[in-house]
Amino acid sequence: MNAFLAIVRRDLSLALRQGSDATMALMFFVIVVTLFPLGVGPEPGVLERISAGIVWVAALLAAMLSLDRMFQSDYDDGTLELMLLAPAPLELLVLGKCLAHWLTTGLPMLLIAPLLGLFMNMQADAFPVLLATMALGTPVLSLLGGIGAALVLGARRAGALVALLVLPLTIPLLIFGVSAIEAAVTGQSSKAQLLIIGAMLLATLPLAPWATAAALRQAVS
């Protein structure tokens, strides 16, 4: 447990000290969403109709952009090898890194999402559901992204490749995230969709660090 907290603390302080790295994904998220009213025209009806999808797609893309930070620098400077040698199980350390990644990218995106919903003319009663889907969904992005980030260590064009690998796996998340918000907008209950996203989180929480750790071992050996 100490090792887990130490990893989280280390990654958080690294992210805070190199502030620009951590805020880059967030700025990307905001800019992509602002492009849409300019691209499709500022008509409120159209924007409201596509708001849930745009916010979610932008969140997926921004998460992809932040993945190369996750293991690459540790891989380059040899920290990763020490993590492999550490007495604590690698899966636990990976979970710590995923948590730190979520705290520096998922959580800020979650906090700024209502503002972007406002930009996109989203109905006020959809906001709690938007926050709930993001709260359950962005940790899944960090966990799935961890697998991709570990797999492409040392690859050519790793940044583009990781998006190619991880985005197909996130499609179910996108589908249920958006349909939960649409259900809320049309006055239906979005409980079922939220439960499914919760199930995805519960399934990836133990399984993804396992796959990530296996990928890291292959990358270093």
Next chain:
Amino acid sequence: MNWFHWFANPARFMRLAARLQPWIMVLGLATGAAGLYYGLFDSPPDYQQGETVRIMYVHVPSAWMAMFVYTMMAVAAASFLIWKHPLADVAAQAAAPIGAGFTLMALVTGSLWGQPMWGTWWVWDARLTSVLILFFLYLGYIALVNAFDDPERGSKAGAILLLVGAVNIPIIKFSVDWWNTLHQPASVARMDGPAIDPSMLLPLMLMAAAFKLYFLYLLIVRMRGELTARRIRLLRLSDAA
């Protein structure tokens, strides 16, 4: 486990494959020709779909193969990671483009059938979307395997990706039961027997057998090519050293 290791010897595999290859080709051509004859000439048009039902004889076998090949690759990836089986990785890499081809064919033929039947080329229902994801997984695997300067590293990363992507296979299989989709539910592999007329089942099964043999044939060709390429690379390296 004995036979499992017996076949792990690439030289033994090469000899066996070379002997089997012509038989597989002959059998595949025979079942394919019979399946095409029954499918195109000697089976009735459907009472609702008319002649377009014949697309099924290509669409359904390719969709089965799309899932079968991925499952085979995932099993190969597991035996590569667990037992370091030297041929498993060659098999997975050789099968990937073939599987991607089958998946693309299932998507294209389904789309050609959907236009007259559903009135649209494409719908975003669960079955179609999950097969499209499968296609992306194939492409992602091929891209990942080829992204490393060290081929060994690419093989291992690819194997892990294959196992992660295997989640999608049961989703495809059961998507028509879990969701209320436009795509019809399973009508051949059902607990209470196939819900399809024997006159249509025969060409379908013949085509399915032909597709499987075709896959086996291509797999052997590609595996032999890959093994030869590896041998050449080793010889060059030992020459240079």
